[in-house]
Amino acid sequence: MTLTGKMLIGQHATAGNREAIQAINPATDSALQPAYLGGNGEHVAQACALAWAAFDVYRETSLEVRATFLETIAAHIEALGDELIDRAVAETGLPRPRIQGERGRTCGQLRTFARTVRAGEWLDVRVDHAQPQRQPLPRPDLRQRHIAVGPVAVFGASNFPLAFSVAGGDTASALAAGCPVVVKAHGAHPGTSELVGRAVAQAVKACGLPEGVFSLLYGSGREVGIALVTDPRIKAVGFTGSRSGGLALIQAAQARPEPIPVYAEMSSINPVYLFPAALAARAEALAQGFVASLTQGAGQFCTNPGLVIAVQGPALDRFISAASGLLPNCAAQTMLTPGIASAYTSGIDTLTGHAEVVAQGSATEGPNQGQAHLFVTQATAFLSNEHLQAEVFGAASLVVVCANNEEVRRVSEHLEGQLTATLHMDDDDVPSARALLPVLERKAGRLLVNGWPTGVEVCDAMVHGGPFPATSDSRSTSVGTAAIQRFLRPVCYQDFPDALLPDALQQGNPLRLRRLLDGQREA
């Protein structure tokens, strides 16, 4: 398939007329063809008009039609074959197996949402039958279902060019909910975005859906991004990226005449707690696991372990020493973009001014190389210096040495909201872990024992979310089947004749849902 450099406004390939976006192969710093001319407000308006026109039809498609659509997208992405893999590798500098795995994750995610759509639990159907004899007043017949909120704007992320981008988790969950999607492609991987976008558009056509169900735009955040978030036909936003980027979108969404929710996943340093018994038993093994998690994918994960918290002592010294011994064997890796590489370098420079560098990875030739860094500081310094909990996106981590459990708790209470918190512990650590748990539950969306936070499973129980600034809405997750709930709202139907009720609410329960029926869950 030849890349066209064009946007997709519904089924129409449309060239932009603003400044060109061109991918850079970060491994070589060379530009990749074609150039993608940015769109403008008019293109945004066209895409939103189509999305709006599609909305009432798309949101009422049957569960089967919508599930099949998601599966068809997955099949069309797989049909892109090596072309997609080659392009994504070239645009991101990520290793080929990583991109192949991510494609599997992306298509698996679409199929998981297809299953979720079919199961229909997201409709959350509740039926309270009329009680005409009730005193002092009769009760009417009341039935609730959930419907899609409206067209959703999705902003692709740089670090997962497939799984958090054009047909990633935000798009999959919004489409599953019944929301048309307008994607603003991330400028770092426009070719990957075009390939995937065309796969989605083909699936729209193959399934006979209105073309406005999906559009793909290119352009600047300031012009296309803000126009998208402020278009009155857009009713929710999904975003994964920087804190500043997320906050700008939230501000724009709040300033609308009709404010809308923005689900922004922004920044997290993912504290890892090393409890004394675990540390004493296996400081060196922990260091090995830690360094592997830290340096995976050049550390470019939202769940990268950027903070290690432990009580001082010989066991912690062993951990630091072992990690410091391993780090020089870790070769620098190509980062996603020149911008990310230079932000990483300047983040490292800032941290170096505030904490002690105890180890770093080895340098490699070539542009945009990210060298792992390990820092150490004392809890007292951490508690008084906000620079020390700023996210440095990449393979940088800071060990915070605490005098005792009380200081561990103070450091924990001082943390901003996080996506994850990890506990390395043995049986003897259970009391300390139990005491800390309430703090961690308040601070993070996912808590792990004896694992590493990188690696986010797509399943029912996953929470990839957490209190601000990890995300803008701690009540939600952006990964896993519960992500669909972000794009739904409840509607109640009172005393409706059966013929006018949507299928999900009809007396005969044609969708065979397990309803909450007069206060009882159906078996």
Add this chain to the structure above:
Amino acid sequence: MTLTGKMLIGQHATAGNREAIQAINPATDSALQPAYLGGNGEHVAQACALAWAAFDVYRETSLEVRATFLETIAAHIEALGDELIDRAVAETGLPRPRIQGERGRTCGQLRTFARTVRAGEWLDVRVDHAQPQRQPLPRPDLRQRHIAVGPVAVFGASNFPLAFSVAGGDTASALAAGCPVVVKAHGAHPGTSELVGRAVAQAVKACGLPEGVFSLLYGSGREVGIALVTDPRIKAVGFTGSRSGGLALIQAAQARPEPIPVYAEMSSINPVYLFPAALAARAEALAQGFVASLTQGAGQFCTNPGLVIAVQGPALDRFISAASGLLPNCAAQTMLTPGIASAYTSGIDTLTGHAEVVAQGSATEGPNQGQAHLFVTQATAFLSNEHLQAEVFGAASLVVVCANNEEVRRVSEHLEGQLTATLHMDDDDVPSARALLPVLERKAGRLLVNGWPTGVEVCDAMVHGGPFPATSDSRSTSVGTAAIQRFLRPVCYQDFPDALLPDALQQGNPLRLRRLLDGQREA
């Protein structure tokens, strides 16, 4: 029980030191003793510190303890007996049977949430077992539950001194979720608030809960209200009131270093559609039902039918004529406060400048009397004049006369978000109603057929919510058991030893919940 004029900061009756708030009996314009000195930022900080100290304990109380607590509150409110009824009548001018009914609703609501807490579905437990053999990577054990978001600020509403005030729906659902609550009493019914507040505080004590689970503050919105919403220990806000009041709280909540959700239920004019066949068959009966709904409680309901939409013709003329004939027989009623009465008068004045007054209720002697008003305008005027869809809180309604179905649709699309939309229809109207339904689903939280929007049932299926500006968050309801979901967030536990898991997630399922277990709902 002698009213003290004091706030309740946990278990401590505390006198404020700011400007006094004194209730006015709106039926007589006389001041009611005692005066309530307003609190200041220091009082807010004390209440929030107690709430914060209580949070980790309270949110982990057993389902049984928390349910019993809610039932104990209800019992303590009932034990207040006539003193509560007398005071609420004096402070609101509402008829005694209405207040008695509202007490029943309030206590019933608390007991309904007790049942919801015990049933435990709100925990939304999901378990995905480990798959150690999975290729290419093993799957960890992942378990999700919901926990309380943190202490919640509740702002009492003026129009339901019991059901939407100190121990009303926001408080009941937040306490059910496991959130301590700090209430800012509405200045119009401070004595009612004190009585109910003391009942709640007694229940806190009787149940052996930490005192910070509940506090009750008095004071100005500008000082106490903003201090409460901006206190870092407050994690969500419940509000029912004016659009300007709600927007001010939202703005303050968004400007915090850590923004928090505000659930504000603000304004709605609740369109009522009269379809041709229904209108032709029973214009006079519809007029009777309409006038009863319009004038109930002096029209001081968020779901008051402030807008009637129908196609022109003799049947609509009959409806207008019948309603106009009935209205003069409706005596003016005492409104809740002098402020509400004067806002109503000025709203009527404004509407009178933009639409034709076709009927009004009869005047009555005495202060703060609200006289019902019926206006008529043409759809073309409605579409071009935003004054015509501003909420006038009270018994005012506007009939919008449309040339045809197409104009009905245009008027509907032009509407802001609403709490309700009502369809009066017969079998012959089904096609027209069906065609309009998608628009109404997008515009409102609850749709009714052949009923009247006043009267909001507390049950599982209720949605008292809707798109902005009806509420600030269309994904939620403030009435009914789903209201608990506003104050919860998901947390995921990965590879936790059973001993460290909360009860809800333990392998043996000690709470006997119907979990989502490896993708299947348990029977």
